[in-house]
Amino acid sequence: MELLRRLFGKKPTPSSGNGNLLDAKAFAQRYAATVKELLGPAEVRIQSDDTNRFSVRWDSEGGWEICHFLDNAYDTYRRDPDNLDQIIHTYIRNQDQATQTQDEAVVLPVIKTRAWLDASLEQMRQAFPDATPDQMPFLTRPLSNDELLITYVEDSGEQMRFVGGEVLEKFGGDREALHRLALDNLQRQWLPHLQLKGGDGRYFVTLDTNYEASMALLFEHWRERLEVAGEPVLAIPARDRLMICGSEDKEGLGKLRQVATDMAAESPYSLSNDLFVFRDGDLLAFTGP
Known part of the structure; x- marks a missing residue:
């Protein structure tokens, strides 16, 4: 299904009149070849969705999938097609730097579902029946809705692992301090890379990560970049999807619900087909029509 097109309208086309301009697929192939040349992973995979949103993915030595979404890089190339190789090299280098730290892994917040937590804990109980709750490798923070919660990971740029009690000990058991640090890290490391696509009151986030x-x-930090009718309503159907429209946009809400439902059903990183609003640092279920 053409999910994003159904929400945001006609798919954009390149604005340049240059007949030699690479299309999105050819650009992704060139990007993947450069990743292979510069970073040398055993396999580089190209993936795309129904709107020609391409990503280049490969596995790190630690087994974590590294993913570069190409929206921003391709937009830059279309504006400056004569500097193709320089643009690709710059984006690969910047992404590589952004996903690594010099000394240690960075604690970051990750949204998961309560169903995921229940299933994960049950697997752990079966594998380690004598483990106490404090020994489970997941620290979580509830959100004020019935479906989503926050958990935390240590991200080294090469691999991610969930944060457990041993990390919390570094904070003297202070979960609030850990949470504030995770949000600060997310804001410092990734907020500068956030871009909004769409318009006319309907948007989606691209972050290349x-x-x-x-x-x-972090919605309060980029809320002012949106122009929507009424209160912003968020769809979070998958780990790599975040879409917004206004509470007074009845047509947009209907499309947002349908797209969120389809994406949550189809994505391997599924989260929720519900809609949410952000209030006082929390995600609440949207109760509107």
């Missing part, structure tokens, strides 16, 4: 959904937790 695994933290699109997490950016809902």
